Amino acid sequence: MITPRFSCSQTDKSVVVSIYCPAVRASDVEVNVDETLLSVHINPYFLRLNFSHPLVEDDASSAVYDPSTGYLTVTLTKEVPGQEFKDLDLLAKLLAPRPSQTSPSQPVIEVLDSQEAPQDDSDDELSARTQGLSLEQREILEAAENDWQLPQTVPEAIPLQVTVERRYGFLDMHSGYFKHVEHMENEVNELGADAEACSPEDRRKRRLEHEEQKWDEDHYMADYADDEYIQELIAWPNPCAASSEGFQYTEKENLAMLRLPRKEYLATPEQAHHLYLTLLTLLFAYAYETRTTQHDPTPESAWTIASLTPAFSALDTPPYGAPATCVPSAFSEAELAATFSASYRRSLAFPLYRSFALAEACRVDVASILAGGKRVVTRCLLEVKEILDHHDVYYVYSKIWVDDFCVWTLAYASDDILTDLANAVKNLRVKKSSIGWNLEELEALTREDVDRSSDSDDESEDEIERMLPAPL
Numbered sequence: 001m002i003t004p005r006f007s008c009s010q011t012d013k014s015v016v017v018s019i020y021c022p023a024v025r026a027s028d029v030e031v032n033v034d035e036t037l038l039s040v041h042i043n044p045y046f047l048r049l050n051f052s053h054p055l056v057e058d059d060a061s062s063a064v065y066d067p068s069t070g071y072l073t074v075t076l077t078k079e080v081p082g083q084e085f086k087d088l089d090l091l092a093k094l095l096a097p098r099p100s101q102t103s104p105s106q107p108v109i110e111v112l113d114s115q116e117a118p119q120d121d122s123d124d125e126l127s128a129r130t131q132g133l134s135l136e137q138r139e140i141l142e143a144a145e146n147d148w149q150l151p152q153t154v155p156e157a158i159p160l161q162v163t164v165e166r167r168y169g170f171l172d173m174h175s176g177y178f179k180h181v182e183h184m185e186n187e188v189n190e191l192g193a194d195a196e197a198c199s200p201e202d203r204r205k206r207r208l209e210h211e212e213q214k215w216d217e218d219h220y221m222a223d224y225a226d227d228e229y230i231q232e233l234i235a236w237p238n239p240c241a242a243s244s245e246g247f248q249y250t251e252k253e254n255l256a257m258l259r260l261p262r263k264e265y266l267a268t269p270e271q272a273h274h275l276y277l278t279l280l281t282l283l284f285a286y287a288y289e290t291r292t293t294q295h296d297p298t299p300e301s302a303w304t305i306a307s308l309t310p311a312f313s314a315l316d317t318p319p320y321g322a323p324a325t326c327v328p329s330a331f332s333e334a335e336l337a338a339t340f341s342a343s344y345r346r347s348l349a350f351p352l353y354r355s356f357a358l359a360e361a362c363r364v365d366v367a368s369i370l371a372g373g374k375r376v377v378t379r380c381l382l383e384v385k386e387i388l389d390h391h392d393v394y395y396v397y398s399k400i401w402v403d404d405f406c407v408w409t410l411a412y413a414s415d416d417i418l419t420d421l422a423n424a425v426k427n428l429r430v431k432k433s434s435i436g437w438n439l440e441e442l443e444a445l446t447r448e449d450v451d452r453s454s455d456s457d458d459e460s461e462d463e464i465e466r467m468l469p470a471p472l
Helices: 091-095 121-131 135-145 200-214 217-225 228-235 251-258 269-293 301-308 333-349 356-371 373-389 395-411 415-426 439-467
Strands: 005-010 014-020 030-034 037-042 045-050 062-066 071-078
Touching (some): 005 045, 005 251, 014 037, 014 045, 037 071, 045 091, 091 251, 091 395, 200 333, 217 439, 228 269, 228 356, 251 373, 269 301, 269 333, 269 373, 269 415, 301 333, 333 356, 333 415, 356 373, 356 415, 373 395, 373 415
Antiparallel strands (some): 005 014, 014 071, 030 037, 037 045
16 A cells, blocks of 8 residues: 555644545545544555544545545544644654553552353353454454554563674664674774674773774864864854744655654653653754755765764664663753763764864754754754665664654654753753863863964064065
8 A cells, every 4th residue: 555645734623634646536535534543545545644633524524536636635523623633744643553552550440349240142152253263363353453553562671681683773673784784884883793792881882992093182183273164164053943933844854754664662761761862962963964064965974974873883872871860851961961972072083073162063053953842853853864865874774763763753752851951952061071082181282382383473574574674
C-alpha cells in the first residue's frame, strides 16, 4: 500500500482531510471512523490517521473526489462541536500508531470474594471452536483486537550479556549497521571495527582519547589571534533561530515527514530525559554547521554534523559526567554544562573554525531553536536528515538516530519541556576550565604574543622614520 500525500484543516464543526490520490475510481473509496482513528482505503492508497479527539461519521460527513485535480476530500464531524484539534500540521504525529493503553500501577478493583460461574453449553461450544482455530486465524483475531497494529511492549532488562553484539542508536534499538565498517570510508567512526561490540564505557573512553589526539593548541591559538572571519560568523543572524510565529511546513518537508517510520516509542522517564540531552548535542552540531556555512550546506556538512555529535561518531550518549535525574522535565545546571562541554570539546578539536566564542554562539542558537517548540526543532532535524541522506556513508546516522528523533519529537516531545530547556540553555554558563585544555592560559599567551608583535611593529616604523632624510 502507498501512503498518499495529505493535509488536514478544521472548522468549528468538522475536520477536513484532503488526500492526493490521482487516477483512482471514486466508487472504490472505503472510509472508516473509529473514535479518534480514521482509515481511508482506495487502491493502491491507504491512509490511517490518529486524531487527538473523537470524530463521528454522520449525515453532515462526506467524501468527494475531484478527478480533475486527483484530490479526495473527506469531511468528518467533530463529536464535540467547537473543540480544537491541535497539531493537524504535524503529519508524522497523525500517522503515528495509537498509543498503547498502559496498565495501572495498582489494581483499581478490590476482589472481596469470587466463585466460578456455571458454564452452559454455548460457552463450551465457543471454547472448542476457539481452540480449533488455525494459527493464522488466531493471528487475525489478535490483530483485530489491536486495531490491526503490531502490539509493542517494553523489553525486559537482560541482566546477563549473552552476545558480543551491542545495541546503539535511538533508544538502543539498532544493531548491525557497522558490521562491515572497515570496508567503508567512514572517517568519523571512532570505534573502528569494534563498533558493534564496544560497551558504553569503552565508547566514552575511546571518544575522549580521540579528542585528546585531535586537540591542537597551535590551531586554537591561531584562530584566537586571527578571528576576523570567525567574528563575522558569530555576527551572522541565524534564520533558524527566528520567531516561529506563522510557522508552516513546506511541501518538501511534508513529503519528508510522510517517509518517516511509523513507530510507537515506549521510552521510560529516564530514557526520555536522556533523549532531550542527546537532542541538545545534535542541535549544537546543526547550529555549528549552519552558522559556519551560513545556511548553505557544502559537501563537508555531513562530516561536520557527524563529527560534532558524540552519539554519532562514538555512539556515546548522555549523560556525560554529571548524574542525570529520572524526571524528563528536570535538568540540572551541572548535567547541561557537562552535555555542552562534550559538544564544545568536539567543536574545538575537529572542524576548521575552532573558537570558544563561536561555540557560545551555537549554544545561543540551540536555545532559540528550542524556544520555537517541536515544530522548529523538527524542521532543523529534517534538514539534518536531508544532509545525511545524501551522503554515501553518513546516511547510516540518519537511519539509527535522526529518523526516529523526528517522529519522537513530533509525537512525544513536550513544548513545555522544550521551552523550559530553552531558558536553561540560554542562561547556562559553560566555563572554559570545564573543557580541560587550559584555554584561558593559551588565550593569555596569545594576547601577549600579539602585544609583543604590535610593539615590535611600532619600533620598526619609528626606526624607518629616523632613517629617512630630513626635509629641506
